[in-house]
Amino acid sequence: MIEIKNSYGLHASTLPNKEGLFGEFGGKIGHPELAKALDELETGFHEIINEQDFIAEMKRLRETYVGRPSPIYHAKRLSEHCGGAQIYLKREDLNHTGAHKINHCLGEVLLAKKMGKTKVIAETGAGQHGVALATAAALMGIECEIHMGVVDMKKEHPNVSRMKILGTKLVPVSEGAGTLKEAVDSAFAAYLEDIENSMFAIGSVVGPAPYPEMVGYFQSVIGHEAREQFLNTTGGLPNKVVACVGGGSNAMGMFSGFMDDEGVEKVGVEPAGEGLDTPNHAATMTKGVKGEIQGFKCYVLLDEKGNPAPVHSIASGLDYPGVGPQHSFLKDEKLASYESVTDAECLEAFMALSRMEGIIPALESSHAVAYAMKIAKEMSSDQTILVNLSGRGDKDIDFVLDKVEL
Incomplete structure (x- = not known):
């Protein structure tokens, strides 16, 4: 160590x-x-x-180039719309270059x-x-x-x-x-x-050593900042910490700050694409098996020949058939849980956050927002969800406009 x-x-x-x-x-x-x-x-x-x-x-x-620390924001209108838990955002979308x-x-x-x-x-x-x-x-x-x-x-x-x-x-x-x-x-x-x-x-x-440790180390600034900020803002810790997972860097960064907090549920959200009952998804943790890809072992989606399968997600940053080894470890050790969100749910969340909070999120981040919107309804109003808003949606605007009716 x-x-x-x-x-x-x-x-x-x-x-x-x-x-x-x-x-x-x-x-x-x-x-x-x-x-x-x-x-x-x-x-x-x-x-x-x-x-x-x-x-x-x-x-x-x-401090002077990226603009850290990125703020914590209480999405009040979105929370009221969903009902139940209060939704907060860690605004990595405000970083220079627009993401984590x-x-x-x-x-x-x-x-x-x-x-x-x-x-x-x-x-x-x-x-x-x-x-x-x-x-x-x-x-x-x-x-x-x-x-x-x-x-x-x-x-x-x-x-x-x-x-x-x-x-x-x-x-x-x-x-x-x-x-x-x-x-x-x-x-x-x-x-x-x-x-x-x-x-x-x-x-x-992802990848062989030392990349998972190295990228995770540099991204851990997100979670350490977020924990301190959330305590200062609310006087307590969130009930759930939520982040999208493709390879898993933004989620690993967020989870890092809360690993000692057993009362904080860490939830990674991966792409269900067109549905888990179809081949058109990238839900590696939900539907994958233990295997190897590009020099490392993790959960991976395989085709009938045992090779990494072709995958699909509306979010280009999530369409990867493997996942970071830390996340595979967290899953098996039950230190984090992993859920999935469809393309349709992602688009709905993209538009909801844009229309209710004036924040246009990346399609990747919209998966985490979609899960928070869904699970908030099952929680009480005194409970909280902290979502890592890992990126802004400038890059996705033209693509989304072709998919939704305004």
Whole structure:
């Protein structure tokens, strides 16, 4: 277990062992060349997070560049509409670049520069990780290359434009389903071609060690802030803490602050797509099995041949057939529960929050909002739900307008 000298970090129950395992999930890559590079990355990560210069620089950038701490907001009109529990939002959508992804991208690019790398390579689904990494790379004067599925590029055109403006090299990926899994495969292949000069900067708590720990560590700022803020705002802790789960970085960040609080139920919300009784969903924790994907073990959706299955979600950032190993561990240990929300419920929540609170959420975040709206009705008015509003919906506006009648 690593020593953490600053106030943020993963809870002891969600730190990996020396083999990069969270219980039986996770693990280290077997590819010799990649294994060497990732061992160096892990060493660099463990060193840098205890350096006072790094801690001070992250604190400065969070405050003056990202705009942290992001506020807690009581969604009164939405709560009244739903009836029952009071719904609060952790406003990660107000961060610079519009989502939680900037939290780990700043750390990853600072680490790349410390290790003498001249380039960062990554995948993106909804484009928020790509935008955040391109932003951090532009800020720190380092080259950036982003791989994105062609299906997601069409859905998330505003983020494609942002990445181009920020100066990133954008690589369209048309293989397979042309979505997030294929983008990860493509980005890893590019990384192997330039492993000496580049660093792979993964966008969620997925992949082989040290990525789940590293991304989770940088995202834990969300939960630590939220716990303190909620106590200051309400005088108590929320009954439920809710976040969407694709790979699971925003949820892991939120859950991290509440791991010692047994009375706070941690709920991850994944995409049921067109329904769990159809093949068109990405409900990995609900319908998946234990397996391996892209160098690590987790719950995964498999096809009849035992390969990662094609998946579907209206939210590009959630259409991944695997999930972070921390979440797989939390599920088995019953430290968190996992529910699912359909595309239709997601769209309803998107419009409800927009119309009742003047907040246009990302489709990813709308899954968490939809679950909160549904479960609030089953709770009493003196109970509370804290939702991680992980991103704003600018990127989704044109897509949504094609799906709903105004």
